[in-house]
Every structure is written in structure tokens, then in C-alpha cells.
Amino acid sequence: MPTSPTTSHLSLLIALLPIGCAAPCVDDGLIQVACRDDDAEIDSDSVDGDASADDGADGADGADGQDDGSGGADGGDAGDAGDAGDAGSGDDGSGDDGGSGDGADDGSGDDGADADADGIPDAWDNCPVTDNPAQGDMDGDGLGDRCDTDTRCGHGMELQPLLAPVVTVESGIDEICLLCSISDEMSAIDEDLRSAATLLVPVGVTGGVFLRVLDASATHPAGTTVGFVVEAPGLALADLFIVGSHLRLVTRLDGEVQEIDNAPEILDATADGISLRGLAVLETTAPFDAVEIQLGTGIGVLDALRVDTVCATMP
Structure with a gap:
């Protein structure tokens, strides 16, 4: 009970x-x-x-x-x-479910690497190693303007391409440079800025090759920036120093050497997993009407170089 x-x-x-x-x-x-x-x-x-x-x-x-x-x-x-x-x-947008949370929706996830510290994670950055928070891409090729050599060197850009028929091209190979070669020279001065001449110097071979562009219509004044858009197949950004150490830029006036840069600076370098691409430049201190790029031998992995185009600032 x-x-x-x-x-x-x-x-x-x-x-x-x-x-x-x-x-x-x-x-x-x-x-x-x-x-x-x-x-x-x-x-x-x-x-x-x-x-x-x-x-x-x-x-x-x-x-x-x-x-x-x-x-x-x-x-x-x-x-x-x-x-x-x-x-x-x-749920007002400030929590984890909102656009400013820890998720990747707004591109600011905590685990996103940002090599250039521009606020854009590398996975979405069109210039992963060049500071470009605006992410401008004038030519729409997926590569940001700040690191796109096509954008820096192009019609209406900072550097203008030197194109045929205004300019002509010459090339040469040292006699002792066995198995060295140059192909598609005209591609370096044609309208297609993505086509390229190819310079080949096998590793360990003595000697080198050169590609020279002549402008018979004008003498470029001292202070002109001149350079070549180059690609090094198989190299990564970590190998950038190898490219400069194998190159030489030379300016001439009426056939006479004006300046020589034995290790030109490589600007706007990018790597897409297939090749390293950049702009080898020379800031001139003397007038010139011809500029050449030379590829020599050395210790390293660089044996071939693609030359897309040659560019210069215009007066």
C-alpha cells in the first residue's frame, strides 16, 4: 500500500x-x-x-x-x-555558419596558406607569390596582372613588344657547343606573344647560343628598360637563381657592344608545374639598337630556354 x-x-x-x-x-x-x-x-x-x-x-x-x-x-x-x-x-552572419566564420566560403580560412601575405589564400590567389589583393587579370588568362609577363609586356602596357617587321632577329651557336641548337627564331618577334623560340644547350657542354633582335628603325635611348619573356621548362620557383646564372643580356649600337649583364634579374616569375616563366630585364645606361640574350652552359638542370618575346619601354 x-x-x-x-x-x-x-x-x-x-x-x-x-x-x-x-x-x-x-x-x-x-x-x-x-x-x-x-x-x-x-x-x-x-x-x-x-x-x-x-x-x-x-x-x-x-x-x-x-x-x-x-x-x-x-x-x-x-x-x-x-x-x-x-x-x-x-545566425546573424557573425557565427561559424556566416560568411565571416572559419569556413572557406569567404577565402579567409585559418588553414589557408598565404605566401605573399596579401589576404588571398594561395589556393585562390592568381599571383600566389606576388602581393596583389585586387586580383586584377586584364587579359583573363587566370594569371594576375601583377605577375603576368604578358600583361607587363604587351600592347599598351609598361613594356611594348618589339615585333616584326619593325625588328628582325638573328641567332648564332658557338662552334664548340656540340648538340646545341636554336629553333623557331621568328616566334620571338611575331604577334603571338605565347609562341616562342627555343634555345638548347645541353648540361655539361662547353659554349653557348644567342638570339639577337635588331631595330633598324630607331635607336633606343639610355634609361630604356629592355627584356625578354622567357620560360624554363621543368623548373620551379625555387630554381629561379639557376635561370639568371645561365643568361647574359647584351645591348649593341651599330654592332658595337654597349652593355653586358651577366646575371640579369628575373621579374614577375611564376611557375605552373610545367615551366618557370619570367621577364629577364636590363635597365640600360647607354643607347642601343639591338639586344641579345645568350644562354650558356653551367652546373645545373637548365639546358633549354624558351624565348616568348622581347620588350622595351618606349620614349
Whole structure:
């Protein structure tokens, strides 16, 4: 036969009650407990004013729910509104689900490498090693303007291509340079800036080859920047120093040597996994009407060089 609950029974039950439940009461031998249902309004007859005040305080943390101390159903409703406010605050775009969270949607994920520190992760950066936060790509080739030699050297650009028939091309091979060769010389001065002449000097062979471009229509003044867009098949950016160490740029005027750069600077270098591409430049200090690029032998892996075009700043 059931017996009435003792004080110890009630104390144990109160300790086990979940948050949101009012203190139990005994009615005709039965223990009655009122608990808040987050999806339903709490009955004011079952919950005392203190419980409603707690709910109202919760509401103050969220939306505009406030407790005026009157308790009852009004306090409970305010608490529900406050809870909804707390839940909604994570969906306003500032949480992990928003565009500025840790995800990759906005390109600012915490695990995205950014070699050039321009704020664009390498995976989406069209110039991964050149600072270009604007990501400009004038010719739409997927390579950013800041590191695209086609953009730096092209019609209307900083450097203008020297093209046939205004200029002509010559080439030569040292007699002692066995197995050396030059092919497609005209590709270095044609309208297609992606076509290329190829200079070949096998590793370990003595001697070298050269490609010379002559401009019979004008003498370029001192201070002109002149250079060749070159590609080194099979090389990565880490091998950039190899390219310069194998090259020599020479300017001439009426056939006479004006300047020699034995290790020209390679600008705007990029690597696509197939070849390293860059702009070998010379800042001239004397007038010239011809410029040549020479590829020599040496210790390293560079044995072939593609010359896409020759460019110069115009007066």
C-alpha cells in the first residue's frame, strides 16, 4: 500500500529535478511537479513567481524580454522570447555558419596558406607569390596582372613588344657547343606573344647560343628598360637563381657592344608545374639598337630556354 512521501524523499527529488522545474508539492499523497516546456507556455498556476522571474532574467540576455517582477505567465513569455533571441544571435552572419566564420566560403580560412601575405589564400590567389589583393587579370588568362609577363609586356602596357617587321632577329651557336641548337627564331618577334623560340644547350657542354633582335628603325635611348619573356621548362620557383646564372643580356649600337649583364634579374616569375616563366630585364645606361640574350652552359638542370618575346619601354 503506497505511503505518503517523507521529507527525505522530497529533498532527493528536488536535487534531481532538471533546470526549469518548480519545487514539488504534495497533494493527496501524490507528488506534483511543474516543469517548463521550451516549446509551450508555462502554466502560471503551476509555477510560482520566482520561477517566472528567473525566466524573465534569461530573456534579458537575448531579445527584449524583461521581467517586471510580477511573475506569472508574462514573466514566462518574456523568458521564451529571450531564449529565442539567444538562439538567433548565432545566425546573424557573425557565427561559424556566416560568411565571416572559419569556413572557406569567404577565402579567409585559418588553414589557408598565404605566401605573399596579401589576404588571398594561395589556393585562390592568381599571383600566389606576388602581393596583389585586387586580383586584377586584364587579359583573363587566370594569371594576375601583377605577375603576368604578358600583361607587363604587351600592347599598351609598361613594356611594348618589339615585333616584326619593325625588328628582325638573328641567332648564332658557338662552334664548340656540340648538340646545341636554336629553333623557331621568328616566334620571338611575331604577334603571338605565347609562341616562342627555343634555345638548347645541353648540361655539361662547353659554349653557348644567342638570339639577337635588331631595330633598324630607331635607336633606343639610355634609361630604356629592355627584356625578354622567357620560360624554363621543368623548373620551379625555387630554381629561379639557376635561370639568371645561365643568361647574359647584351645591348649593341651599330654592332658595337654597349652593355653586358651577366646575371640579369628575373621579374614577375611564376611557375605552373610545367615551366618557370619570367621577364629577364636590363635597365640600360647607354643607347642601343639591338639586344641579345645568350644562354650558356653551367652546373645545373637548365639546358633549354624558351624565348616568348622581347620588350622595351618606349620614349
